[in-house]
Amino acid sequence: MTGNDMMRFKMWKPTGLALAAIAATAAVALAVPSAMAQRDPAYAAARAAGQIGEQPDGYLGFASTPTPAIRALVQDLNIKRKAAYTERAQATGSTVEQFAFTSGCNLIANTKPGEKYQAPDGRWLTRDGSPPVRNASCP
Amino acid sequence: MVGRSLAVLISAAALTGCVQIETPDKPIEINLNINIRQEVVYRLDGDAKKLIEQNSEIF
Numbered sequence: 001m002t003g004n005d006m007m008r009f010k011m012w013k014p015t016g017l018a019l020a021a022i023a024a025t026a027a028v029a030l031a032v033p034s035a036m037a038q039r040d041p042a043y044a045a046a047r048a049a050g051q052i053g054e055q056p057d058g059y060l061g062f063a064s065t066p067t068p069a070i071r072a073l074v075q076d077l078n079i080k081r082k083a084a085y086t087e088r089a090q091a092t093g094s095t096v097e098q099f100a101f102t103s104g105c106n107l108i109a110n111t112k113p114g115e116k117y118q119a120p121d122g123r124w125l126t127r128d129g130s131p132p133v134r135n136a137s138c139p
Numbered sequence: 140m141v142g143r144s145l146a147v148l149i150s151a152a153a154l155t156g157c158v159q160i161e162t163p164d165k166p167i168e169i170n171l172n173i174n175i176r177q178e179v180v181y182r183l184d185g186d187a188k189k190l191i192e193q194n195s196e197i198f
Contacts, residue, residue, distance in 0.1 A: 039196055080197045088190050094183055102183040106191055107198060137176045139184045 043077065046070050053116025053124060054107045056135050058085060058100030063116040063124040105138035 039047075046052045046066075052074055055061040059078045066074065081103075082096070089099040108117045111127040119125050119133040191198045 102180045103187040
């Protein structure tokens with residue numbers, strides 16, 4: 001009994017420290033996204049204006065002919081998205097295309113009324129109150 | 140002789156049966172492909188949601 005209690009006591013401190021470390025990490029992980037949550041104002045404006053929208057493949061596309069500034073902005077965001085997809089694809093043992101497609105399903109589902117998205121047949125549609133037209137493989 | 144021609148008849152019937160089974164082969168194959176893809180998408184869905192939440196400035 002005493003031996004067991006000793007073991008328990010010995011184990012307690014490191015576990016407590018580990019829990020504190022996990023809590024601290026969780027706090028940082030929660031704080032970081034909220035601090036970085038803001039979209040670039042130019043990106044937010046182009047999105048709201050329906051000039052750019054979400055494609056089924058997980059990347060942004062042009063619903064109408066873009067200005068050079070909007071084209072550059074979208075290219076930059078798509079490069080960052082591809083880097084993020086590539087990292088997660090490696091971590092989950094999937095291909096970049098599979099992970100990007102799954103993200104695209106979610107990004108189209110997340111569009112707000114008035115925003116543009118691309119249907120599986122290539123048409124650019126405006127999101128309204130009803131569910132978006134998505135690929136049959138989307139969850 | 141009768142036995143032999145019967146056997147021929149039976150095997151001929153069996154052959155036509157095989158050909159008929161062959162016909163719906165393609166649609167079945169397409170359905171399987173869709174299922175495999177959906178399986179992958181369902182498996183990755185939670186990770187994709189997390190990525191979007193944690194990197195909201197690029198999504």
